Amino acid sequence: KAGVTQTPRYLIKTRGQQVTLSCSPISGHRSVSWYQQTPGQGLQFLFEYFSETQRNKGNFPGRFSGRQFSNSRSEMNVSTLELGDSALYLCASSLARTSGGVPDTQYFGPGTRLTVL
Amino acid sequence: LAKTTQPISMDSYEGQEVNITCSHNNIATNDYITWYQQFPSQGPRFIIQGYKTKVTNEVASLFIPADRKSSTLSLPRVSLSDTAVYYCLVGDIISSGSARQLTFGSGTQLTVLP
Numbered sequence: 001k002a003g004v005t006q007t008p009r010y011l012i013k014t015r016g017q018q019v020t021l022s023c024s025p026i027s028g029h030r031s032v033s034w035y036q037q038t039p040g041q042g043l044q045f046l047f048e049y050f051s052e053t054q055r056n057k058g059n060f061p062g063r064f065s066g067r068q069f070s071n072s073r074s075e076m077n078v079s080t081l082e083l084g085d086s087a088l089y090l091c092a093s094s095l096a097r098t099s100g101g102v103p104d105t106q107y108f109g110p111g112t113r114l115t116v117l
Numbered sequence: 118l119a120k121t122t123q124p125i126s127m128d129s130y131e132g133q134e135v136n137i138t139c140s141h142n143n144i145a146t147n148d149y150i151t152w153y154q155q156f157p158s159q160g161p162r163f164i165i166q167g168y169k170t171k172v173t174n175e176v177a178s179l180f181i182p183a184d185r186k187s188s189t190l191s192l193p194r195v196s197l198s199d200t201a202v203y204y205c206l207v208g209d210i211i212s213s214g215s216a217r218q219l220t221f222g223s224g225t226q227l228t229v230l231p
Contacts (some may be wrong), residue, residue, distance in 0.1 A: 033219070035219075035221075042221055042222075042223060043161070043204075043219075043221035044221075045219060045220065088158065090160045090161070091160075092160070092219075105151075105163050105166065106219060107163060108153075108160030108161045108162065109160050110159055110160050111158070111159065111160050113158065
């Protein structure tokens with residue numbers, strides 16, 4: 001079974017621009033989460049989508065947004081880019097079981113390296 | 118979400134067994150313990166998950182004492198390719214609606230030497 005895929009793998013933008021990142025979850029996975037990883041802040045949760053709805057959101061400004069499509073694929077958008085947005089953006093998918101008591105395992109993609117100049 | 122504490126770094130030699138301990142004193146009754154491995158510029162990779170006692174899979178073992186306030190990831194006979202950052206996470210389904218938010222700590226940088 002193919003893993004989580006993210007496109008593009010690398011991206012260079014300038015301040016003020018906007019960017020859209022794409023994530024295709026593992027087949028059958030219904031939940032997609034996004035994380036930002038920087039050397040200073042580590043891995044931080046951005047938001048999670050399930051059934052095309054945002055279920056949970058981390059502590060990031062409104063410039064960071066996302067959406068999920070009916071096929072569970074997800075996109076993340078960052079508007080008005082700042083230098084501090086340079087990071088590795090990671091997408092993770094999970095089955096999103098809603099019963100059984102055992103938490104879902106999240107599987108991560110390779111990430112998109114965004115550089116803001 | 119329970120806070121975790123891990124050593125910042127560890128060194129080992131090829132062929133040795135490595136044990137990385139994680140403290141999680143305020144773990145909740147419903148919390149599970151999960152470990153991830155991350156190589157530079159790659160996404161974290163799930164290693165193992167457990168609730169109590171011992172869990173073993175093809176790559177690692179996870180030991181959890183009865184009080185569950187700590188856990189130990191055991192990697193048997195490490196190789197150079199096991200050099201990575203290892204994260205311990207504690208958490209459960211968020212009560213707000215089956216969503217799960219992973220909170221990563223600083224992790225442990227394991228360096229395997231020849």
